[in-house]
Amino acid sequence: MELSGHYFPPGRSQRLDGILCVDAAGSWIVMGDRRLACDLRAAEVSERVARMPRSLTFADGGRFDTQDERLDEALIVAGHARASGLVHRLENRWLWALLALALTPALVFGLMHYGFPLIAKPLSAVVPPAAVSALDAHILEILDDHLLTPSELDDSHRERAARVLAQIDSQGEYRLLIRKGGALGANALALPAGALIVTDELLEQVEQDGELLAVLAHEIGHVRERHSVRQILQTAGVALTLSGLFGDLNGVTDTLLVSLPTVLQQLAYSRDFEREADAHALRVLAEQGVSAGCYASILGKLEASQSGAKETDGSYAFLSSHPGTAERVGATGSAAQECGRVAKPD
Numbered sequence: 001m002e003l004s005g006h007y008f009p010p011g012r013s014q015r016l017d018g019i020l021c022v023d024a025a026g027s028w029i030v031m032g033d034r035r036l037a038c039d040l041r042a043a044e045v046s047e048r049v050a051r052m053p054r055s056l057t058f059a060d061g062g063r064f065d066t067q068d069e070r071l072d073e074a075l076i077v078a079g080h081a082r083a084s085g086l087v088h089r090l091e092n093r094w095l096w097a098l099l100a101l102a103l104t105p106a107l108v109f110g111l112m113h114y115g116f117p118l119i120a121k122p123l124s125a126v127v128p129p130a131a132v133s134a135l136d137a138h139i140l141e142i143l144d145d146h147l148l149t150p151s152e153l154d155d156s157h158r159e160r161a162a163r164v165l166a167q168i169d170s171q172g173e174y175r176l177l178i179r180k181g182g183a184l185g186a187n188a189l190a191l192p193a194g195a196l197i198v199t200d201e202l203l204e205q206v207e208q209d210g211e212l213l214a215v216l217a218h219e220i221g222h223v224r225e226r227h228s229v230r231q232i233l234q235t236a237g238v239a240l241t242l243s244g245l246f247g248d249l250n251g252v253t254d255t256l257l258v259s260l261p262t263v264l265q266q267l268a269y270s271r272d273f274e275r276e277a278d279a280h281a282l283r284v285l286a287e288q289g290v291s292a293g294c295y296a297s298i299l300g301k302l303e304a305s306q307s308g309a310k311e312t313d314g315s316y317a318f319l320s321s322h323p324g325t326a327e328r329v330g331a332t333g334s335a336a337q338e339c340g341r342v343a344k345p346d
């Protein structure tokens with residue numbers, strides 16, 4: 001190996017540009033066409049101090065200064081007495097590297113569970129609406145290509161769904177999409193910008209408007225709290241961290257958005273998100289003068305229709321954590337109530 005630096009001949013204040021050449025056979029300093037043998041093994045070596053050049057002082061008083069970072073390596077190649085110490089230091093560095101590697105899963109876990117959810121909320125508020133709409137279109141395309149098929153229901157079901165949505169969406173902010181659910185079964189899910197997908201299978205289960213109202217209000221709760229945007233930001237944060245750690249930034253966004261499992265995973269919300277959507281649904285029901293029993297009623301039906309199919313499909317969207325939701329709704333006493341109209345608050 002070759003290290004460039006400056007040679008100071010013994011007893012003179014001259015400074016010459018030189019290259020220190022080291023291999024297993026020995027070492028030399030080359031200056032122009034001069035070639036000076038030197039005994040690197042016996043040289044005194046200065047310690048590394050920040051970015052200062054390090055000096056090798058030879059037995060005859062000559063000195064070679066270099067800033068080359070590979071000086072320690074050169075000493076090992078030459079068999080310098082300090083080399084064993086250096087190897088030890090390098091091993092130490094490896095121990096640290098291994099320790100860091102061992103801690104990585106803990107770090108990733110911490111970021112996933114505490115870090116990203118924390119930053120995703122404020123971040124989701126500043127994601128431009130155009131980007132969110134683009135996400136809707138993209139996710140819908142994937143779902144339509146792979147999972148959903150056109151609705152086969154007659155108009156009476158569609159009209160009912162449109163009428164119920166209009167009751168709680170006077171501004172027309174939400175777009176209702178009815179599809180045959182297939183593997184999703186009786187289900188509903190909200191896309192980031194406010195498209196609400198409801199399956200034929202779900203609409204067939206609905207007996208009273210209040211039940212559908214409860215489902216739509218729950219999904220609107222997810223949109224209002226920007227749950228899917230937050231979920232995607234969290235997933236993106238995790239993917240970016242992993243790729244940063246393992247050095248592959250290529251195609252992170254592609255991986256995130258193109259694969260169906262990822263999309264579905266993003267639409268399966270955490271329990272906290274479900275709780276927020278539940279709270280919104282119950283608030284809307286109260287405002288509309290509909291008993292909370294309608295929520296319990298539709299959840300019961302959906303659970304019954306999905307049980308058995310659940311594990312094979314993975315856990316999706318509306319039903320992702322609904323045994324839990326049913327319990328929570330039950331805890332409010334609503335399960336004991338009939339689904340029907342109650343007096344509106346003033």
Ligand SMILES: [Zn+2]
Pocket residue numbers: 218222269274277317318
């Ligand atoms: Zn939900």
